[in-house]
Amino acid sequence: MAALNTLILITNPHHRMSIIPQAVLSSSNYKMRVPFELKQGQSRHFHKLPSGLNMEVIFQKGHDKIDEESRRPPLVFVHGSFHAAWCWAEHWLPFFSQNGFDCYALSLLGQGESDSPAGAVAGSLQTHAADVADFIHKEIQSPPVLLGHSFGGLIVQYYLANVGNAKKTREMEHSHPYLAGGVLVCSVPPSGNSGLVWRYLFSKPIAAFKVTRSLAAKAFQTSLPLCKETFFSAAMEDHLVLRYQKLMTESSRMPLFDLRKLNASLPVPPMKDSSIKILVLGAKDDFIVDAEGLNETGRFYGVSPVCIEGIAHDIMLDCSWGKGAQAILSWLAVLERAD
Ligand SMILES: *[C@@H]1O[C@H](CO)[C@@H](O)[C@H](O)[C@H]1NC(C)=O
Ligand SMILES: *[C@@H]1O[C@H](CO)[C@@H](O)[C@H](O)[C@H]1NC(C)=O
Numbered sequence: 010m011a012a013l014n015t016l017i018l019i020t021n022p023h024h025r026m027s028i029i030p031q032a033v034l035s036s037s038n039y040k041m042r043v044p045f046e047l048k049q050g051q052s053r054h055f056h057k058l059p060s061g062l063n064m065e066v067i068f069q070k071g072h073d074k075i076d077e078e079s080r081r082p083p084l085v086f087v088h089g090s091f092h093a094a095w096c097w098a099e100h101w102l103p104f105f106s107q108n109g110f111d112c113y114a115l116s117l118l119g120q121g122e123s124d125s126p127a128g129a130v131a132g133s134l135q136t137h138a139a140d141v142a143d144f145i146h147k148e149i150q151s152p153p154v155l156l157g158h159s160f161g162g163l164i165v166q167y168y169l170a171n172v173g174n175a176k177k178t179r180e181m182e183h184s185h186p187y188l189a190g191g192v193l194v195c196s197v198p199p200s201g202n203s204g205l206v207w208r209y210l211f212s213k214p215i216a217a218f219k220v221t222r223s224l225a226a227k228a229f230q231t232s233l234p235l236c237k238e239t240f241f242s243a244a245m246e247d248h249l250v251l252r253y254q255k256l257m258t259e260s261s262r263m264p265l266f267d268l269r270k271l272n273a274s275l276p277v278p279p280m281k282d283s284s285i286k287i288l289v290l291g292a293k294d295d296f297i298v299d300a301e302g303l304n305e306t307g308r309f310y311g312v313s314p315v316c317i318e319g320i321a322h323d324i325m326l327d328c329s330w331g332k333g334a335q336a337i338l339s340w341l342a343v344l345e346r347a348d
Contacts, residue, residue, distance in 0.1 A: 162196020
């Protein structure tokens, strides 16, 4: 039973955190202690939310945009737990920029170099989706493709459920601007992760114990092998795992959600506009989201999931990061032709 209780902590990895006194509203420009050095062509700015809090944005412009007609949709990236904008900036931003897409990677509140709100958790599915919507509304000119990884995928799903059902409404009253598409990358399924927890418990007790220790007890922050097993392929070089482990530890200053409250907003409601194209992308060696979770997300959106072999949960940082990027690029090409 003790094991079960610990396991349930996956649904609330920060359950055991002692109550943090009301955080002082950090005014701006929180500096990570392990700063991510931007790549050539990237810039960082802060998007001011209606609350006055700043959201970190890493931007990289698309190369070789020929004319208006072949204009590619901007890409907006949303990270998951323990990550921030930097996870996309490492490989995928240069890749998609090279292929002509303007790229924007956001850090959710309380993560990366974004401000932290007062309180013990960074927000809810609703507030994070609203922050992304505010950014898109104010900074993005044409409907973007919104991409989310892991828990960021759940935020993207929540956003998708709230997009109005006509392109025309975009400029107008609708709070969640229209999208050209949505990409769910190793995403937590629409019902949340309680299904994952039960499946692990019955089918893979050892893995369940490890993933719990790794995520709930945040042991991945101190154990290199565990960090590797949780997020990366065995082939990943240790010096890279070490670097990302430090960035993960530094970038998540507060939990993204109160996962017990999160459960009340699940499952995610279906999309109002089912014409929005969705790609569900998974990784064969994902230690966190299993094949059944991937299938569930695919069924929810009525699409066949694409599952990439030889890659782990951190598909954008893992050694074969190019495989997932290529799969998205192929899907984007079809999306453009369908337009
Ligand atoms: C979350 O909700 C689901 C379905 O509503 C329920 O089966 C599950 O026990 C809940 N989990 C927690 C941790 O509250
Ligand atoms: C997921 O779906 C695929 C294709 O329909 C199927 O072959 C596979 O058995 C499913 N896996 C699980 C674990 O449900």
